[in-house]
Amino acid sequence: MLKFRNYVRVESEAAFKEAIASIEGPVVLLAGGSDVLVQAREDDRFRDHTALDIFGVxxxxxxxxxxxxxxxxxxxxxxxxxxxxxxxxxxxxxxxxxxxxxxxxxxxxxxxxxxxxxxxxxxxxxxxxxxxxxxxxxxxxxxxxxxxxxxxxxxxxxxxxxxxxxxxxxxxxKLPESVRYNYTKVGRRKALSISRMTIATLIETDREGVVTKFDMTLGATFPKPMTFPDISAMLVGKKPSSDDIRAVARALSDKIPEIAGIRASTRYKQPVCRRLAERILHELIGDE
Ligand SMILES: Cc1cc2nc3c(=O)[nH]c(=O)nc-3n(C[C@H](O)[C@H](O)[C@H](O)COP(=O)(O)OP(=O)(O)OC[C@H]3O[C@@H](n4cnc5c(N)ncnc54)[C@H](O)[C@@H]3O)c2cc1C
Known part of the structure; x- marks a missing residue:
């Protein structure tokens, strides 16, 4: 049983503004509903809320x-x-x-x-x-x-x-075409898996192979999304050697216990992060 106080659907921004101004009490927005409807089934948290469905805007x-x-x-x-x-x-x-x-x-x-x-x-x-x-x-x-x-x-x-x-x-x-990228998801199973870790990487090099832009971060690992200017600075301005790449992979994996603390998953995530980060960087830089 879904537990909302009320349900309102809007199909334009103007109707949304009107609804927001007139609804009394707490509102929960409903877009695709794939998180909200699961949560509404779990417990009573939305019992006093009006579900405001915005999927039609x-x-x-x-x-x-x-x-x-x-x-x-x-x-x-x-x-x-x-x-x-x-x-x-x-x-x-x-x-x-x-x-x-x-x-x-x-x-x-x-x-x-x-x-x-x-x-x-x-x-x-x-x-x-x-x-x-x-x-x-x-x-x-x-x-x-x-x-x-x-x-x-x-x-x-x-x-x-x-x-x-x-x-x-x-x-x-907009990213220029010269920026190469890699997105890697590590899950329990291939299909329908909730991520254990994601790695997102952007890198750009000039004609000489010197890095002009570099960003690498992890998802499903920290309490909230993070970027690491200190890690970007490890490669920008350099023509990365294997040692540089190894150092970046280590620095990224060291962020896991630093930020998220030591948990049961740390023993698994740190080496996986290190190995994948090294492989991704070698592939993107094209030195293999
Ligand atoms: C079987 C299943 C598998 C899933 N697999 C994955 C997966 O592999 N990876 C993954 O990342 N997620 C996964 N999810 C979670 C979910 O599908 C995603 O988080 C999805 O993007 C949520 O979007 P939604 O439109 O359904 O959000 P909703 O459920 O409609 O809303 C989610 C939350 O965001 C708020 N909200 C929605 N839209 C807005 C807005 N425009 N402005 C402000 N607040 C808003 C809502 O009020 C609510 O709090 C899975 C869910 C299910 C049920």
Missing amino acids: EAWHQIVETEKDLVIGAIATHAMIADSPLVNRYAPILAEASLSVGSPQIRNHSTIGGNIANASPAADTLASLSVLEAELVILGEKGERKVALADIFEGPYRTNLSDRDVIVSVVIP
Whole structure:
């Protein structure tokens, strides 16, 4: 049995604003519902909430480009993102991450905004969005604001969004074709697996093989999405040797106990991270 106080569906931004202004009591937004409906079945947490269904707001599904950015509507589904020619051209690491979410059925009806706002540390798009330097456009009661992705997270399953805030779009600076990428998901099983760890990497080198841009981070590992300027600085300006690559892989795996503390999974995650990071970097740099 689903336990909401009430259910309201809107199909335009104007109707959303009207609904938000008139609903009394707490609101829970419903996009694809693949997290909310599971949670609503588990316990009574939404008993006093109005479920405000935004999946029908056409404008928030769209994926468009501006001169500098890719703008992905927050209720674009993972399937739309994985298939989008614009995303595959300007942020292919996100297309791959979206393709790794759940099953085809889940991807067809679950959204990037829901993946972000649910704030699960295991959410598959967050590591890619972090290295892409994504920003979020949020519509709140006082109007629109734009914030860096990392700024909304407070911890596992916790954000600073109010129940009246809606993520309208995700804005990503377009990557030039010269940037190579790798997205790796380590799960228990190939299909339908909840991530144990994801690794997102972007790297660009010049004609001489000197690194001009480098970002590498882990998902499903830290309490919230993180990027590591200290690790980027280890390769930028260098023509990386095997020793440099080994040092980066070690530094990245050392972040696991540093940030997440020592847990049962640390013994497994650290060596896996080290080995995969080394392999990914050798492949991307093309020195094998
Ligand atoms: C069988 C199954 C397999 C799954 N596999 C994976 C997987 O492999 N990888 C993975 O990352 N996830 C997985 N998930 C989790 C889930 O599908 C994703 O997190 C999905 O992206 C959530 O999107 P949604 O539209 O369904 O969100 P919803 O359930 O509608 O919403 C999730 C949360 O976000 C809020 N919200 C939704 N949209 C917005 C918005 N625009 N602005 C502000 N808040 C908003 C909601 O209020 C709610 O708190 C799986 C779920 C199931 C049931």
